Amino acid sequence: MIGALSRFATLMAGDAQADRVVPPTGFTAHLTLFSAAVMTFLAVFALALSLATGRLAERWSSELARSSTLRISAPVEQIAEQTQAALRVLNTTEGVASARALTAEEQRALLAPWFGPDVPVEDLPIPQLIEIIEDAKGYDAAGLRLRLQAEVPGAVLDDHTRWRRPLVRAASRLRMLGLVSILMIGAAMAAMITLAAQAALAANAQVIAVLRLVGARDIYISNAFVRRFTLRALAGAGAGMVLGALAILLLPAAQDEGGFLTGLGFQGWHWLWPLVLPPAAGAVAFVATRNAAQRSLRSMP
Amino acid sequence: MIELENVAYNYGGGELLSDVTLKVAPGSFHFLTGPSGSGKTTLLKLCYAALIPTSGHATLFDRDVREMDRDGIALARRRIGVVHQDCQFLDHLSIAENVALPLVVSGRDALAEQANLKDLLSWVGLSQRANALPPELSGGERQRAALARAVIMSPDVILADEPTGNVDWDMSQRLLTLLVELNRMGKTVMVATHDLGLIRAAKSQVQARVLRIAARRVQLAGADL
Numbered sequence: 084m085i086g087a088l089s090r091f092a093t094l095m096a097g098d099a100q101a102d103r104v105v106p107p108t109g110f111t112a113h114l115t116l117f118s119a120a121v122m123t124f125l126a127v128f129a130l131a132l133s134l135a136t137g138r139l140a141e142r143w144s145s146e147l148a149r150s151s152t153l154r155i156s157a158p159v160e161q162i163a164e165q166t167q168a169a170l171r172v173l174n175t176t177e178g179v180a181s182a183r184a185l186t187a188e189e190q191r192a193l194l195a196p197w198f199g200p201d202v203p204v205e206d207l208p209i210p211q212l213i214e215i216i217e218d219a220k221g222y223d224a225a226g227l228r229l230r231l232q233a234e235v236p237g238a239v240l241d242d243h244t245r246w247r248r249p250l251v252r253a254a255s256r257l258r259m260l261g262l263v264s265i266l267m268i269g270a271a272m273a274a275m276i277t278l279a280a281q282a283a284l285a286a287n288a289q290v291i292a293v294l295r296l297v298g299a300r301d302i303y304i305s306n307a308f309v310r311r312f313t314l315r316a317l318a319g320a321g322a323g324m325v326l327g328a329l330a331i332l333l334l335p336a337a338q339d340e341g342g343f344l345t346g347l348g349f350q351g352w353h354w355l356w357p358l359v360l361p362p363a364a365g366a367v368a369f370v371a372t373r374n375a376a377q378r379s380l381r382s383m384p
Numbered sequence: 385m386i387e388l389e390n391v392a393y394n395y396g397g398g399e400l401l402s403d404v405t406l407k408v409a410p411g412s413f414h415f416l417t418g419p420s421g422s423g424k425t426t427l428l429k430l431c432y433a434a435l436i437p438t439s440g441h442a443t444l445f446d447r448d449v450r451e452m453d454r455d456g457i458a459l460a461r462r463r464i465g466v467v468h469q470d471c472q473f474l475d476h477l478s479i480a481e482n483v484a485l486p487l488v489v490s491g492r493d494a495l496a497e498q499a500n501l502k503d504l505l506s507w508v509g510l511s512q513r514a515n516a517l518p519p520e521l522s523g524g525e526r527q528r529a530a531l532a533r534a535v536i537m538s539p540d541v542i543l544a545d546e547p548t549g550n551v552d553w554d555m556s557q558r559l560l561t562l563l564v565e566l567n568r569m570g571k572t573v574m575v576a577t578h579d580l581g582l583i584r585a586a587k588s589q590v591q592a593r594v595l596r597i598a599a600r601r602v603q604l605a606g607a608d609l
Binding site: 296 | 434435454455458459461462466468472473474475476477481485486488489490494495533537
């Protein structure tokens with residue numbers, strides 16, 4: 084591993100004499116720079132999407148996994164009595180860490196997105212909500228439902244399972260999609276750099292023939308191309324990363340009203356993740372060019 | 385040094401060379417002659433492993449070329465200087481850089497060998513053209529530069545394929561003199577040419593063995609040369 088890194092470092096450090104041997108190659112240089120920049124720009128977004136959905140999945144699964152809601156739907160004059168009865172049942176239920184009735188302000192806040200901030204909750208026949216927090220072991224939902232059915236006829240237990248799981252699954256899949264996108268972007272970049280390297284090798288067939296004639300080993304010839312293409316990909320990816328990070332910075336900040344979409348971006352040390360992309364692009368270019376060069380050289384005398 | 389034993393080479397379904405047996409001894413001078421298309425270039429390419437025999441054995445420096453990997457062939461070529469009729473230069477490099485190319489690709493410091501390079505350019509009469517690009521040179525200058533490149537590594541063998549094909553008679557004589565000088569320095573030289581006048585002119589300067597390719601086979605040429 085150390086030997087391979089040392090060889091890589093030596094290759095990247097370069098050799099001024101060897102660098103002059105391969106002539107500058109116009110359009111393949113621009114193609115490599117451009118494709119590395121664009122692909123890294125897109126990879127920054129895919130990375131941001133992946134990290135944001137990862138955070139979302141984590142939040143949904145951790146925040147909602149331990150909580151459930153009891154809804155008391157009863158005539159207005161019976162609401163308080165049934166609420167107290169439900170709280171008594173819950174406080175004596177094994178696996179329930181705490182249970183509390185939501186205040187009028189909290190219920191108003193829940194309804195605010197639909198009815199505005201000044202909705203008179205007290206005057207509306209809306210159900211009372213009780214928030215239940217489970218302990219580590221959790222409670223037996225079926226057993227609790229039976230007890231509530233007997234003692235609080237207007238109570239409906241919602242343990243969030245029905246809608247939490249699909250949401251967490253969707254968030255996890257979005258995260259996976261982000262990661263797959265990064266891999267596909269890497270593969271597309273590898274394909275483009277391979278094409279550019281093959282074009283450069285084909286355009287320089289005469290140069291390679293002369294080098295072979297005067298005793299150049301394949302590794303010497305391939306290194307000359309690999310170094311050039313790796314440095315170009317690194318430079319392009321560096322520019323793409325900076326532009327991508329700037330674009331992410333310009334996105335609106337996370338706000339409660341905006342929900343998920345405004346949370347797309349990096350938070351805290353996650354801003355370091357884009358720095359991984361240029362070396363990764365360089366590594367992709369290194370492998371792609373080396374393979375292309377070795378294949379091309381093997382077909383030459 | 386270079387040995388071909390019952391070598392045949394086929395290309396595109398046709399046999400270009402057949403049953404060639406040849407032993408190139410160290411310090412010898414060979415002319416290889418025959419009409420255009422007779423297989424002189426093919427035979428020279430077999431001698432520096434640019435082609436691998438279809439059958440038979442080709443041996444370079446006591447190693448069968450079939451047993452050599454690509455690196456082995458590259459290393460063997462550092463001991464063989466090749467001069468092509470079309471010279472084959474890197475057009476974006478100066479003549480001095482082209483001549484120094486074998487040093488660069490073998491990992492030797494061309495800057496440290498500047499004195500050697502200058503001497504060599506002076507020997508072939510190109511001191512004043514060192515910084516010129518290959519397309520700016522005349523045919524004769526290109527041939528002399530190719531010869532300088534072929535000998536800069538002080539190879540054991542020099543193979544020249546029609547080195548006088550694109551130059552006038554005076555330049556042919558000058559190139560021939562350079563090749564003879566190299567042979568006197570102990571280098572093994574093989575020159576492929578269809579120019580019988582050049583071979584006759586060489587006879588007064590060097591003891592050369594003349595081989596003729598006819599009907600896909602190599603024969604020792606007779607006293608008619």
